Amino acid sequence: MTYSDKLINYYETVARECVLGLSLDCVIFGFHDTRLKVLLVRWRGTKEWCLPGGFIYKTESVDAAAGRVLYERTGLTQLFLQQFHLFGDAVRYDVENTWQRQKMPMPFGSGTWPSRTISMGYYALVDYTKVTPTADFLSDECDWFDVFELPSLLYDHRQIINVALKTLRLQLNWQPIGLNLMPEKFTIPELQRLYEAVLGRPLDARNFHKKISSLSILTRLNERRTGGAHKSPYLYQFDLTNYQKALVNGNLIFV
C-alpha cells in the first residue's frame, strides 16, 4: 500500500469511527535551557510543521482523546492537561492552500467528513527531560521549538499557540505551572528563568527571591548545583502543601 493509499485509508477510518467535524490540538509546553518550548510535528514528506493533534473516537471522551494524543507523542501519562479554548470560527484557515502545503492526495472534506472542522485546544505542561518526542505515520519528525522562534505552521496553529501562551500567563498564579514544567530539583535562578520565559520579560532577581522566600513554597535541599562558572547554588524542590496553598490564594503573582 502506498503512503497515499494509507492516508486515504486513515481518513476513511477517522470519518467512520470518530466524532465528525471535531478535532483536538495539543500545545505541549516544556522548559529547557532557560527557554519555553513547544512540541511540534513535521507533516510527512513536507517542510511544514503543526501541533500534535487528533480525533475523538465515537465512544471516547474528548479529554481521554487528548490524553491519548499526548501519550502517543511524549510517552508520558498523568500529564497536566487542560482545555483552554474551542477554535470554532466558521473559516479557520485557507483549506485549499493547507492541502497543497500538506501534499494531501485528496481534499479532506470531500467524503463524509464535513468541510469545516472545529478544534478543541488543550495545553499540557511536561517535564522536558522526561519526554521522548515520537512522530506518527502522518509525520516525519517530532521536535521541540522555542515558543518565540516558531517555524511556519499549518492550519491556524500559530494562533492556537498564541492563545495557549496567553492562557498560561493568566493562569500562572493559580495553576501549578512551576511544578509541572520544572524538573524535580532546581535552583532559584532556574525557577526565575521559567517565570521569565512564560511572561516573556525579565524579572528583578532580588524581588523574585524575596517573593518566593516569603511564600515558603520551596524546600532547600542539602545539595548544590555544581559545574557552573559561579559559586554552586543550592538546589530546591517545591513544598507541595505550601505551594498548593499559594495557588489557592492566587499568590504567585510577579508583576
Place this chain on the structure above:
Amino acid sequence: MTYSDKLINYYETVARECVLGLSLDCVIFGFHDTRLKVLLVRWRGTKEWCLPGGFIYKTESVDAAAGRVLYERTGLTQLFLQQFHLFGDAVRYDVENTWQRQKMPMPFGSGTWPSRTISMGYYALVDYTKVTPTADFLSDECDWFDVFELPSLLYDHRQIINVALKTLRLQLNWQPIGLNLMPEKFTIPELQRLYEAVLGRPLDARNFHKKISSLSILTRLNERRTGGAHKSPYLYQFDLTNYQKALVNGNLIFV
C-alpha cells in the same frame, strides 16, 4: 401543524443546517437582592428546567452562536460572554430518561444527528435589571433561579452550572466580574454581597472596605442610597482605569 410536528420539523432543520453533534449551553449569571442568579428555561409542556442553549449554523462561528442564543433569551447584546468548558464525555446523561422527561415525540439521535452530542459551555455576566427573560418555542417559561436553590434540571445541566460557578470563583480576581454583574451605581456593602454570593461565604465587612479602598477601583458619587433602615450610604461606580489595572495585576483577591 401540531407542536409535535413542529418539534420534528425543528430538529430536521437543525440536522440539515447546523454543525452535527455539537451544541452549546449558556450559564447566564445575574445578581439580584444579594443573591447570585442563573437564567433557566422550562421545557414546553413539562415541569423540567434546563439551561438556555442551541446549535451552531454551518456558516456561523461557535462564539457567534452563543451570542445569538444569549440575545434571544435576554434581549441583550454586547454581553460579557466566555467559553469555560467543553462537556465531551462519551455518555453525558441518560438519554432515554431525558427524552421521557421532555415528552419528546421521537428519540433525538434517530435521524442524521449522531446519538452523542458534545456541548460547549459558555458563561455570561449580565446586569439583572436590564434582562427581559424570553422563552422560545421549545419552552413555556424563562426565569431566574437562585444558583444555590436550583430545581431539578435536564441533561447534565446541574454539573454544567457547578463547573461554571467554580470557574467564576477562580476568575474573580482577573475577570471584570463586578463590573458586569453590578448595576452602574451601588454601595460598598452591595458590592460585598456580590463577592459573598459568588464565593458562597461571608466576608469581613471591615477587611472588604479596606481592600477595596486600597485598590482605588471605586469613585464615590455625590449620591446616597436612600430608603433603607440605616444611615443612607454613598453610591459608587467603578473607576474603569484602576479597575482594569487591578484585574491585570490579579489584585481583586478576597481570601
